[in-house]
Amino acid sequence: MSRISIHGEWSSRMAFILAATGSAVGLGNIWKFPYMAGQYGGGAFVITYLLCVIIICLPVMMAEVMLGKRGKSSPINSMQHLAEETKQSKLWVLLGWSGAIAGFLILSYYSVIAGWALAYVPELASGTFSAVKNMPSTEIAPFVDSIFNSLVENPVKLISWHTGFIIITMIMVAGGVKGGLERAVTFMMPALFIVLLVLVGYAMSTPDFMQGFHFMFNINFENLLYPNCNEQACELSGDGLLAAMGQAFFSLSLGMGSIMVYGAYLPKDASVSKVTTAVVFADTSVAILAGLIIFPIVFSNGLEPGAGVGLVFKTLPIAFGQMPFGTLFGTLFFVLLVLAALSSSISLIEPVVAWLVETGKFTRITASILSGMVVWLVGLTTVFSFNIWSEFKPLGGLNLFELIDYLTSNIMLPLSGLLIAIFVGWLMKKTIVAEELNSSSFSFGYRIWYFLLRYITPFGVSIVFLNAIGVFS
């Protein structure tokens, strides 16, 4: 028997593609992917990331959309229903819960970083970075460093921007599926793509474009396997592989319920394989473009590719400071980055808001306010990680922000992905799966997907996990 979503549906297949692309494309592509690729040495990270996207994440994404389409409600209630329907343990509902918790944790820091992007809008609009035009090249890096540091070292500024971003997110979520979301992503995603292409054009004109290109596509597995290499010692670590896989899950918004809840709003006749492939393609292209923009600027201006979380906030303003109409393009870019972050942040909180509404005790508005307040509070840990608590490293030498990021991206998301693969690949009836995918279980595409999901995904995720905890070393 087919269920109906109480939250409404996307008006078309295209609306789902845009919303899911909006969820996938965000800070993960433009902020996180380049700095992680920089920290893990470039090419090897990029290639491993691409492999994870294709053989592990694409099959999981189809499975996750399919679960949502079958369950037709928040991930918590969908998993409860699906566990009953499949006659499996009630404990499968924990998959929905872990997604909801991961969403809170991710959004808590996501909002702080999106706050940086918000803060950069007036900074660019006022032409601060035009100063780099007349600077000797040796002064450029310290100049951009100082602007970035004066932001992150100031908790009051960070809290204000974090609060602003959470409020905008909650207003959009309170607006509902069609009203806020669908309309926003329809113009935003194409606009972001155009600005990115302009920036690629600029990066290609810098003298170090090829160096940037090589950095991204030259495979140097040593840097991935030995990220902490120095002259004295090279410590073997599976962390680079784990980071690449975690980033693939994060970038595609997988294992968290976002994609599942968006799948719940999908019309019955939509083809899951086509829409997911489109989303994966768009998301991966944006990440690669972001890298192609950032690394040439890094090499042309004496910055460090491994500079960490501030990388994008230091490289791009240099480009905007130097290019014609840079103030205009720069402002536009950071506005679009905020919007891209917004279309992701709403998907981070939607699973919880949808669940609260389904309990029957809250309206969408109160559910949004309540969850926004909790996320805001947890976000303070990230705010302080960059200043007053920067030396507080409770576990593994990581501060609270790094710990939350590590735990969610590298552990919770891939682990949920693994469980999704097991549930759909091994426990659900093949006929139901094929029906929801609008496919015949004998078709060639279906059989490849099913094989990847049943064997390759669980194997791949397990190997990367085991490697990271040092089983093979």
Ligand code: PFF
């Ligand atoms: N995919 C988003 C990005 O790359 O910025 C972040 C994200 C959104 C992660 C939704 C997880 C999620 F469920």
